[in-house]
Amino acid sequence: MFSKRAPETPTPGRYRAAKASAFTLQSRKATRPRPNRGLKDQDRDSSGSGSGSLRSKPQRQEQRREFDKPPDVTSPSSSPIVMLRVGPEKRLFAAHEAILRLSPFFATHCATQTPSPTAPRPRLPLQPPGKHIDLPDEQPEVLSCVLEYLYKGDYYPRLRHNSRKKTWELEDAGTNAGVSAGELGQATATVFHHRAGGVILRDTAIYCAAQQYNLPHLQRIALRKQGLHTGIQCSTILASARFAYANTPDTESKLRAHYLALIVRSRGTFMRSGTMQAEMERGGKMFFDLFVALCNHMDDYVPGESASSAATTHC
Secondary structure, three states, rough: HHHHHOOOOOOOOOHHHHHHHOOOOHHHHHHHHOOOOOOOHHHOOOOOOHHHOOHHHHHHHHHHHHOOOOOOOOHHHHHHHEEEEOOOOOOOEEEHHHHHHHOOHHHHHHOOOOOOOOOOOOOOOOOOEEEEEOOOOOOOOHEEEHHHHHOOOOOOOEEEEEOOOOEEEOOOOOOOOOOOOHHHHHHEEEEEOOOEEEEEHHHHHEEEEEHHHHOHHHHHHHHHHOOOOOOOOHHHEEEEHHEEEEEEEOOOOHHHHHHHHHHOOOOOHHHOHHHHHHHHHHHOHHHHHHHHHHHHHHHHHHOOOOOOOOOOOOO
């Protein structure tokens, strides 16, 4: 594959190989240049003869500053790899530590595994074991989206702003694969979550995971994507709402309010749903919040009488 290069002919002024090998140790010592005692004078005036091979003080200081500069630890290529074991099946994921440290949750786990500089080092120069993080309660498909966000700033399908309509929409990623955007959106809208015991909206699971990993911007992205999917079954919406209530604190209002508003707007559909009846018979805090949301919705349309000024009722 590679052609052989023709041997180079010795140029005038260069020693041949035979002549160079005949140098004795004494001749090498004799030809070694002696240190120049006038180095300080040449540092003061770099324009003198022979000063081209010597470095001036500003050049040495600049080189010293380059070595003193710390390495770019934010670059993924120079960052160590952290292994993540996810879900009950302990599926393995690999990510750069510099990327994971964007999340305070992962940064804390990485910091606890960093050896102390005062700890005794092993006698043999063995490579230290890599860091690993166990996430047994996480769903692998959800963590994949979280890692994609940490690397790219969004997860598939990404958000697109339609400047003409002034609305947000999901990217049309199905045109190249021969699948319509609607069918592709339905395929990526839901995910089976082992903690929910069934299918829920993927954006809901990502929102809850982003809250756990302290990624507020990812929470806003997932919340905005919640309402961009259409044709979701009532059972999936109710299961997702229960998952949101079970995995967010009582002080959380955005995701919970999203589901309450969704049920209120689509109350005609949920009234005819057998799943809604079964879920209400099971009860839970979500349905009391739904009752309050429905009362507030009625007060907006009937301003003459509010729930507080209705007929006296003994509780």
